[in-house]
Amino acid sequence: MSGPLIGVLALQGDVREHTHALRASGAEVVPVRRRSELAAVEGLVIPGGESTTMDRLLKVFELYEPLRARIADGLPVYGSCAGMILLADRILDGAGGQGTVGGLDVTVRRNAFGRQVDSFEEDLDAPLLGAGEGDPPLHAIFIRAPWVEEVGPDVEILATVRSGPAAGRIVAVRQGVLMATAFHPEIGSDHRVHRAFVDLVLAHRRREESAAADLEAARVTRRG
Numbered sequence: 316m317s318g319p320l321i322g323v324l325a326l327q328g329d330v331r332e333h334t335h336a337l338r339a340s341g342a343e344v345v346p347v348r349r350r351s352e353l354a355a356v357e358g359l360v361i362p363g364g365e366s367t368t369m370d371r372l373l374k375v376f377e378l379y380e381p382l383r384a385r386i387a388d389g390l391p392v393y394g395s396c397a398g399m400i401l402l403a404d405r406i407l408d409g410a411g412g413q414g415t416v417g418g419l420d421v422t423v424r425r426n427a428f429g430r431q432v433d434s435f436e437e438d439l440d441a442p443l444l445g446a447g448e449g450d451p452p453l454h455a456i457f458i459r460a461p462w463v464e465e466v467g468p469d470v471e472i473l474a475t476v477r478s479g480p481a482a483g484r485i486v487a488v489r490q491g492v493l494m495a496t497a498f499h500p501e502i503g504s505d506h507r508v509h510r511a512f513v514d515l516v517l518a519h520r521r522r523e524e525s526a527a528a529d530l531e532a533a534r535v536t537r538r539g
């Protein structure tokens with residue numbers, strides 16, 4: 316099976332790192348800045364960077380509505396850090412008037428870990444991201460990261476902080492085909508999170524193909 320075509324939203328942020336991690340995970344990757352590019356992809360990554368800047372550029376490039384429409388239509392999307400903020404339905408401590416694309420039924424607190432710990436690294440357990448018992452833990456890099464403060468009933472918690480003052484805070488989630496991490500797995504050579512997203516996109520492709528085949532079979536039966 317050919318690798319899925321995954322777009323990286325390329326308005327701002329660490330586009331190159333995500334592109335590399337996705338390619339290393341078997342995907343074909345294209346930058347997405349226009350509606351036509353968004354329309355062509357089977358999955359999308361919203362990178363880490365600065366969510367307020369991306370919010371502004373999404374407006375300038377007129378991508379908000381098409382992106383919301385594709386998400387409503389079932390497009391798999393993975394957001395890291397600023398990308399997690401943009402996927403959240405609700406933000407706390409957002410800059411004045413800051414909007415989000417939404418889709419993930421979570422409340423995210425922006426810059427949640429506080430100024431003293433602008434950036435830090437932690438080992439996480441995350442069985443659904445390939446870091447379960449017997450696997451090496453996921454080494455997570457947080458840079459002025461958000462955390463997830465509340466999750467809706469359909470949201471699966473994939474990882475929480477193990478220790479320290481932020482112990483128990485939710486830092487990775489999934490809801491259907493939407494995935495988000497507060498940390499940056501695109502930095503470094505451990506591609507388990509990107510592989511999990513590529514698998515999600517492929518599973519989605521198989522579901523769509525079998526739904527299309529069922530529809531075709533029903534049409535043939537009706538004709539016959």
Ligand SMILES: NC(=O)CC[C@H](N)C(=O)O
Pocket residue numbers: 362363364365366367395396397398400425426458459460461
């Ligand atoms: N590394 C990041 O993506 C930081 C996110 C940034 N603090 C924001 O609000 O967008």
